Amino acid sequence: PCTIAYTFVMKPVTDMFNLKTKNAFFAGFTSPSVSTSKVINGLVTLKNEVLEQNPDFLIVNTDGWVGGKEAVSYKVQLVEKVNPDVVFCIQQKDELTPILDGLERFRMLIVESPSAIRQRSREKRRSLRELGYVKHLKNxxxxxxxxxxxxxxxxxxxxxxxxxxxxxxxxxxxxxxxxxxxxxxxxxxxxxxxxxxxxxxxxxxxxxxxxxxxxxxxxxxxxxxxxxxxxxxxxxxxxxxxxxxxxxxxxxxxxxxxxxxxxxxxxxxxxxxxxxxxxxxxxxxxxxxxxxxxxxxxxxx
Structure with missing residues (x-):
């Protein structure tokens, strides 16, 4: 919780909660809106560290903040700094259109989110973070x-x-x-x-x-x-x-x-x-x- 982390996956997984962290960057807050530059810099630092270990693939799972001008600017800056080969854009309708407009120079694959998948409420996200605190403060x-x-x-x-x-x-x-x-x-x-x-x-x-x-x-x-x-x-x-x-x-x-x-x-x-x-x-x-x-x-x- 409140971190950006990475790990190496050798076999299929069903829940990232069960993965063991290899290294992490502590943001110290629950939303990237508090300091987008800190989040982006931390992500780039970890990306460079991972690439030094020659992985077959590197997948960056970003946060779900996409609504509003600040979110759009943040996501575009994040993609530009990470400079991926492909950007997977998961949406249910057209909520990512403002972000897509800012990423025209990147190769993008738009994926429709299953209708059964609902956006997590603020209370649900907080509850999941609190489970993370319990997990990582054990013993x-x-x-x-x-x-x-x-x-x-x-x-x-x-x-x-x-x-x-x-x-x-x-x-x-x-x-x-x-x-x-x-x-x-x-x-x-x-x-x-x-x-x-x-x-x-x-x-x-x-x-x-x-x-x-x-x-x-x-x-x-x-x-x-x-x-x-x-x-x-x-x-x-x-x-x-x-x-x-x-x-x-x-x-x-x-x-x-x-x-x-x-x-x-x-x-x-x-x-x-x-x-x-x-x-x-x-x-x-x-x-x-x-x-x-x-x-x-x-x-x-």
Whole structure:
């Protein structure tokens, strides 16, 4: 789930769910619309890796996002980057016409989808992903990783934890805030302030810090990171498996991850999907009913 993966098939299969992954690229989200460029780049990277192993055939099974201008642009770019010998276009009526118009230079075979095949609902797709979480987190346990031992990607807060600290400025910030936060770190144009559960910061004090530092302040409550889906890679960028972020210990600068991976981990990529303790996806609030603090927190992920 939330990955692009490949494997080598030596005999006929009836369900791709039963195939064992050879390697994968972690997108970290459930829809390619979140970042089409990331999906395309990941797919091309895996394609090149597969071709180095001289397969007889390479079949790319793309996602089902085809409706709307953004989907059409994405699919055309994807095909152009992959540059296949043949594009199989599976449709029930003429829903792929806008995409076909953009692929005229490619050889295409249009296949009619069986009428018995119905489009999966959003709930069905989520249910299938949740089965995938259960499958790929089987026999998982909690591992603790010092942040100085691993590289963290796709999360500005954790990437900034190991940055050189300006202790004089930190003291001034704490004075303006009227409290000492659990953690404070800076990136190029932002300052991340982590506070305890149930704690609040005065908005006027936050504005004072922004005026002093000329940087945007991002306030995060400890515990809000719990449940984030992530991927683990080794030193050669081989995908090892997925995990769930259990806790960030800002004092000890460690992160606890629930994962079945037992190999040495070099890189952790943080996703934009959260799971509860039963491995069910937690829906994110809409912009209309989130607090200002949570809206700031969403910017991190």
């Amino acid at each position: 998982a346990k909690v591992r603790s990783f010092p942040l100085s031992w691993i590289k963290v990607e796709e999360n500005e807060l954790l990437e900034a934890v190991e940055n050189r600290r300006n202790f004089r400025q930190e003291r001034k910030i704490c004075e303006l805030l009227g409290m000492k936060p659990l953690h404070l770190s800076e990136s190029q144009n932002k300052i991340y302030i982590v506070i305890g559960k149930g704690k609040w910061l005065d908005w006027g004090n936050i504005q004072k810090v922004e005026e002093l530092t000329k940087k945007k302040i991002i306030v995060v409550r400890k515990g809000e990171e719990q449940g984030l889906l992530l991927a683990l890679y080794d030193g050669k960028r081989k995908f090892l498996g997925i995990g769930i972020l259990r806790e960030i210990d800002y004092r000890r600068k460690t992160m606890k991850i629930y994962t079945p991976v037992s190999d040495k981990v070099s890189t952790v990529s943080v996703g934009k999907v959260k799971l509860d303790k039963n491995l069910k996806e937690i829906p994110l609030p809409t912009e209309e009913n989130v607090s200002e603090d949570f809206r700031a927190f969403k910017e991190l992920f």
